[in-house]
Amino acid sequence: MEVTGGSEDGAVGETLRVDSPLEANPEAGAAESAADDPEVRESLDNVLEMTDAAVTQADRQFDMGVRNAPGQPGSAQGTGRRPLGSGPGSGGGYPREQRWLVRFAELANIDEYARQLDYFGIEFGAVVDGRMVYISKMSSPRPTMHTSSSGANEKRLYMTWRGGNRKQADLELFKKAGVTVGNGLIFHFYPKETEDRLARLELAYRNRTANDIRRTFFAVNREGAGYEFSVAHQTYLK
Secondary structure, three states, X not given: OOOOEEEOOOEOOOOOOOOOOOOOOOOOOOOXXXXXXOOOHHHHHHHHHHHHHHHHHHHHHOOOOOEEEEOOOOXXXXXXXOEEEOEEOXXXXXXXXXXXXXXXXXXXXXXXXXXXXXXXXXXXXXXXXOEXXXXXXXXXXXXXXXXEOOOOOOOOEEEOOOOOOHXXXXXXXXXXXXXXXXXXXXXXXXXXXXXXXXXXXXXXXXXXXXXXXXXXXXXXXXXXXXXXXXXXXXXXXO
16 A cells, blocks of 8 residues: 655655554544655756646646545554655655656657557546546547546546647547647546556566655557556655
8 A cells, every 4th residue: 555645845754643642543543534535867857846836736627526534533653743745644755646757759640649548548638618528549530538527536547748749649639539628737547457557667666665756757668569668767755
């Protein structure tokens, strides 16, 4: 289980856990908790500078809603100092949507790009006229489209563009499906199987735990008749 979170000005290796007079409870929780269900190094550094602000923007525009979940009181031990990281977790580190960056080849034509998306089961989404419009099967003559009035049941990992020229290709794929997105954000939704594949590659690269990793940069490569992800670079918190 991956537990991330913390504060941007926190300390590496710290947790928010503190001593409590209550008896230790392994199932302890808050009374109410919000459940959210070869690269040039200079270029990588530029991407890092933009990422956090872009994630915040994406969260504002794609409001999934937050539900309250009951918990049990209890106690845990720790220093009480804020851990380095981002998000609601107490153990430090960054969640996958802030830690992972995926680079699709800029020189691949739009048809091959569409085949890569379909191979990994990636679905697009964009908010159009107050509704989330999804498209999939990008390499078909006309992509499949469906809509949703709410994102409350959307549990998949999603990513948004930080730079590069591929966003224009996404707009073309929406247009191919008969959808005009305009200036709205385009979301890439990753199925659980693909997310798990990226998680295994991230761990295997340097055998570092998720809480130690600041960024993992993935690249898409051709593999036989299909495609595969590879880790191009990692940066660390410590």
